[in-house]
Amino acid sequence: MAKDTANASGYTSNALSKRKQKSTGVFSMPSAGSVLITSVSCLMVLSLIMVASASIPFANMHDIEQLYFFKHQLMYMGLGLVAGLMVYKVRLLWLYDMFTLVSALLIVIALLLATLMFGDAINGSKRWIELGPFNFQVAELAKLVMVMFTADFVVRRGTEVRHGYGGIFRMGAVVTILVGLFLSQPDFGSLVIIIGVILAIFFVAGAPWSQSGLLLLFGLVGAAYAVMFQEYRMTRASSFLDPFDDIQGSDYQLARSLIAFGRGEVTGVGYGESVQKLAHLPEAHTDFLLAITAEELGFVGVMTVLVLEALVIASAMRISYIALKNRQMRLSYTAFGFAVIFIGQGVINAGMNMGLMPTKGLTLPFFSYGGSSMLISLMMVGILLNIHKKTSKIPAAQCRHY
Structure with missing residues (x-):
């Protein structure tokens, strides 16, 4: 009877299962x-600990306060936590309002x-803009x-996405x-991540294989064109194949x-005690x-970082799956998209550090x-936690709005 009453009130079965677990006192796995x-x-x-260690020699060489980068990383973490708390508290329906999304775009x-x-050119690229006392990377x-x-x-154009090419042409x-x-900045790495996550969301939303294949083909052709007609990109793409053939030149960092x-x-x-941070490995x-x-910290330290990254991704995927079960498709695709970003940046950053991929300017989340990466990543976490909090409380009759 309790079950029927709960269902009559419009709440999902997920909330019921949580109530049962609490009432029985049965041990359960930690929530996502x-x-x-x-x-x-x-x-x-770990980031603060390692940034402090790795940045001090660089700060000393450039006559900067020793803990300058540590303090800035801590400051952006603070800003990110505040921004993450704000999006955690906001109504999800407002985030998916058409006016909000178009305005943000x-x-x-x-x-x-x-x-x-x-923007000021840094290392030959215009990727940062000054917003008051802060440099912000819009990507x-x-x-x-x-x-x-x-x-x-x-979700809104679901029929076009699943049948025909209207949806992809509009997004195109x-x-x-x-x-x-x-490409005008240029910021090829961020562009690859953005196009990759759009393709991934279209694919899980039911876009036909032919459409996904065509998009992937266009993406590969565009990537090949961007690499082949820029000498520095071609050098990066080929240098990791033999990272010691030009150790004082193109292969220096790797x-x-x-x-x-x-x-x-x-x-x-x-x-x-690192030697490479003493001017051998720039920045x-x-x-x-x-x-x-x-x-x-050796293999143990690296695996600790990568396992923690994997847990972040798994948690985002779990939140996406719970929203999918409750038929809250916008929330599910959003959580999935954030997980794809974390996967993409994690794989590229770890891969280039290990010589498995060409060097690219993408952070490990x-x-x-x-600062910009930390700020936005923590906002993504705030949205994920908001989804996790609300997904079991949304009445079944309103799920189509999410």
């Missing part, structure tokens, strides 16, 4: 939200244009916005604009990274922080030094 919070917290602590495009016009915001925009699109118009803006992994062996040479606290971790 608990695992997500614990894993992200551990990664953030237009803001991203405007910021990308502003970056090209007013990170674009990832979050495109996941939510695509998740809403494949948006993607074409982004392609032009990202070779030094592999040396760091080799020195670390199983347990590492000891915290703070080791950024994209190659995992290599310094390998040198100082929640670990590498990078």
